[in-house]
Amino acid sequence: MLADATLAVMWTGLTCYALFGGADFGAGLWDLLAGNARRGAPQRHLIEHTIGPVWEANHVWLIFVVVLLWGGFSPVFAAVLSTLYLPLTLAALGIIARGAAFAFRKASSGTALRRLFGACFAVSSVVTPFFLGTVAGAVASGRVPPGLAAGDTVTSWINPTSALGGVLAVLACAHLAAVYLCADSVREGDDALADAFRRRALVSGAACGVVALAGAAVLHADAPRLFDGLTHRALPLVLLSAAGGVAGLVLVGRRRYVPARLAAALAVAAVLWSWGAAQYPLMLVPGTTVQETASQSSVLAACLASLGVGAVLLIPSLWWLYHLFQGHDGRSRTESGPAS
């Protein structure tokens, strides 16, 4: 019971990381594709301005997931991190490069320097979700056995399901970011920019759909247990994800950007929960369950109680943060940010 509750809280944290942190990564991808310094300036300005105040808070969701995994399911943490040593080291370096370069770009002037840091920020924004996606694929396809580095250090994450996970993660981040940035552009009063992100949202959303459909074939061949779970127990969530994705595209098409955000977020969240539903009660496919890897109930209870108390502080604070920077305050964007 406590173990399931902890797992649910952890999965909620993972969902939040995908929806908020993922969008920040996606914004980095659009930064990469924005074109030369002059042409890409409006997009880059909006991206920097939008994710500047919130990316660090969004990033904390990852730490939240990591510490809950090791506090709640220590053997799983040890197995996953030791076997998937390579992609996780690369993801970690990507996380460093992304965060540091973003802060450096914000604090520096001069085109050459900003271009260097910007490139670093943008490339690592693509690389990081890719490697995290390969990790998800490795766990979902049952390539991480329990024990220390018991799995193959290479084939555990270089395989069809991991590739699917990586590509889908990058595309989903890009789609979320584009949809979110549509509404941000409108709020800043820049309709041309909104149209640019609208096109990007439509293209990336369609790409997500195509890859997801092709992915069904990949999973059928490479991860039959996961495929079975997704087509049976988790089927309602899979359908919900598809419906959310389609609804999001329709809403973006009709320039209804605020509800489109919700639909796109629902589509991505439902993917994660359908994976969870398909795999439950296994933590590591094929034979390691939630119950047998869960920490002592005293630990789980203490962690959950602390998080409950923490939530009382965190939720209003987070609400205030987003309210301050997402609200309609009519100010010009040059006035915010300590280093603009």
Place this chain on the structure above:
Amino acid sequence: MPTRTGPFCVADAVCTAASAATPGDLSAARAQMGFSLAWHIVVACLGVGLPLLTLLTEWRGLRTGDRACRLLARRWARAMGVLFAVGAVSGTILSFELGLLWPGLMGRYGQVIGLPFALEGIAFFIEAIFLGIYLYAWDRLPPRAHLWTGVPVVVAGVASAFFVVCANAWMNQPTGFTEHEGRITAVDPWAAMLNPASPPQTVHMILAALMVASFLTASVYAVAMLRGRRDPYHRTGFLLPFALGAAVTPLQLAVGDWAARFVAANQPVKLAAMEGVYRTGSHVPLTLGGVGGRDGLRYGIEIPSGLSLLIGDSPGTVVQGLDRVPRSRWPAVTGVHWAFDLMVGAGFFLLLMGAWLLLSWWRARRSAGRDLLTLRGTRVFLLLGALTGPAAVVALECGWCVTELGRQPWVVQGLMTVHQAVNPAPGVMAGLWLVLVVYAAMTAATVYVLRRMVTERPVPIAPQERDIEEYPVV
């Protein structure tokens, strides 16, 4: 690759697998962890101390209308933004590395130290949220409300440091659980978190963070003043952090003494390495410097019965030596001993600098309100003042080396060695090189960006800083 496992296999696999790592990989893992921690610890200290300095300055600026204070607060907030970002990401890497490099530790004991990390996660979340608000909403909130949004940043920063160091203290004093045949059977997470080593270690660390942030900031302005910039902006930028650091230093020496006595009572081998004590006995001298030989420290300066006096206030106090454990379980004596002596030496240097400040203040008062930075000897004072930042960092790194190297070969004192904890996967050495390259680039970029912030003439003042009239900064 095992394909079918039962409940016992999970625990067994975790408990028995760790032995395949080569000595080279173990060294690489230790080097990588040590390097990334040594890097993070400086930035983390700035993350704890700089918000406090910035808030104090902003508060003074609001109360007195002093332009130098208001502008300093803005400048420090900018630096804080950069430092917090690199601190956040380099801290994240550490949480990864605990699993990537030390899965044996985390697989068995992860749950025991799960609680302080969960609490640290909450504290860090609050810090990140309010830092975003503090930095970016400066002009959207009334000044007093803005000042208050910085308070959670300071409180949460101190709380994060507390929780993380609690987990480290647990590695020195593992309590709060029972272990039966390699399996953890009952955990009291609160007892594990609030283990006996937590009080001295956490207080020592938090004060160290304040000292590092204060003296490093003061150093920057000491250098500027030595270059002739003796205006109120640089004067405040030097004196305010320096005074805070000087006020904390005497407390830190007392806390350090407490921590050392605690180590003497609870980790005698670590203390023996710190002080280079080979043979258990009374009337043990205090040895400064020296090189560890087979039978004792050589070439050191000895103060007769000094250590016995320091530990037990009497020359007859028995101090345990390294002879209590087999040589294979000795930490690297010379390294630990030198790190300890350097830390204490740097601490006394900082104490003397604080005393000099106090004396200058008193002399300036006696000569009818003269500026204390116009007294005779100010140039030497500033020269040495410029060294206080590096000295504080040296003390910080050395102190951390003492606590970590002094515990070797244990990762969890008396229960698990680093060899049992390390990831047996091949290729750890390659990871080390990759990490070194990325950190070298990040170090260069951080220093470059911060230097430009200091040296670049911030004119015209950024649009959001219109409330401060243009001030001749350079």
